[in-house]
């Protein structure tokens with residue numbers, strides 16, 4: 502053990518609550534700085550639910566900063582474009598090419614990637630496990646924290662008090678630490694649910710199998726999105742449905758609702774809808790932006806701080822950016838965690854609030870009806886790929902934290 506590692510081992514740990522993508526990236530970022538890190542995850546196994554995630558060109562450079570960029574490139578798939586069509590008419594609403602010289606020039610040579618969450622998590626965990634100063638704890642639920650004067654402790658559900666130098670709560674949309682910090686501030690439910698399915702590519706519907714990009718079909722109160730994973734050997738499908746009032750998702754009435762959507766859909770999305778398993782679902786919710794997500798040496802991070810709808814496919818991306826920006830601030834701040842967390846909040850608030858609010862606006866555009874849908878087709882039809890890039894520059898241009 503080196504002298505620095507020995508000193509780190511004797512210091513109080515930075516405790517990270519939650520082993521989602523935000524928590525694991527933060528453990529890796531701070532671990533690489535030589536800090537003692539203790540991650541606490543409530544699940545029996547730190548892992549990820551087994552579906553795909555899109556990673557915008559702003560995110561790959563962050564993963565490079567964490568030393569895993571090359572592995573992500575190797576495990577990920579690079580979709581050729583993002584295509585969005587009207588589910589009833591089949592009209593193309595938007596097409597954003599992802600392999601053009603202009604894309605490469607605008608986003609510093611970065612790539613748009615689709616990766617299996619399990620692959621992403623495993624490579625991040627392997628990088629953490631290579632660091633002796635990072636301790637990963639499973640089956641440890643956190644109930645809250647107590648901060649009196651110099652002493653900061655994390656309270657675990659099994660009655661332990663873990664003393665910490667600082668606490669980073671990346672415990673997701675329904676964060677317990679946020680509930681303690683901001684009582685009464687609740688997630689905002691949309692009334693939509695998502696169903697996710699992965700099918701082997703050789704068993705995928707023929708029309709979808711030909712697609713090499715991210716494809717989305719949307720209509721009133723509904724969208725389905727799909728893209729290849731793992732060298733195009735798998736197809737990831739996400740179907741999002743507004744649940745009609747008073748209908749239970751387990752009921753025959755819900756299945757009838759899906760059948761009615763299917764009946765009015767073009768052939769390509771119709772074949773996809775048939776393949777989606779309705780057994781599991783995720784309620785779709787986000788958070789209102791808040792300006793204050795720190796309390797002394799405790800901060801929120803990722804979805805706990807700024808959960809967003811997935812319209813821009815950037816919730817995980819923002820959590821990864823948070824981790825890298827925090828590490829860069831701590832490079833200068835040393836052990837002044839309270840000061841660093843204030844700076845993190847200032848650095849990240851407007852960008853993440855914009856993702857939250859633009860994602861909400863886009864959600865309404867995805868699912869609109871009648872005249873709104875006609876106007877949408879007209880307005881979006883006027884846009885060239887160059888126009889789409891310009892609209893996304895604020896988001897897709899990689900940050901240069903600490904540069």
Ligand SMILES: Cc1cc2nc3c(=O)[nH]c(=O)nc-3n(C[C@H](O)[C@H](O)[C@H](O)COP(=O)(O)OP(=O)(O)OC[C@H]3O[C@@H](n4cnc5c(N)ncnc54)[C@H](O)[C@@H]3O)c2cc1C
Pocket residue numbers: 518519520521522523524541542543544553554555556641642643644671672673674676677695739783802803804805809811814815816817818819820
């Ligand atoms: C259908 C869908 C599609 C999406 N697609 C994309 C996409 O393509 N691209 C993208 O960037 N984002 C996408 N997102 C958003 C993305 O999944 C989230 O933003 C991201 O997972 C947030 O990461 P996180 O680490 O902040 O939180 P989470 O992933 O929610 O992780 C929180 C972790 O904390 C643990 N935990 C919770 N409470 C406690 C506690 N009390 N004690 C200990 N541990 C606790 C949980 O078990 C969990 O492991 C999508 C979301 C949905 C629902």
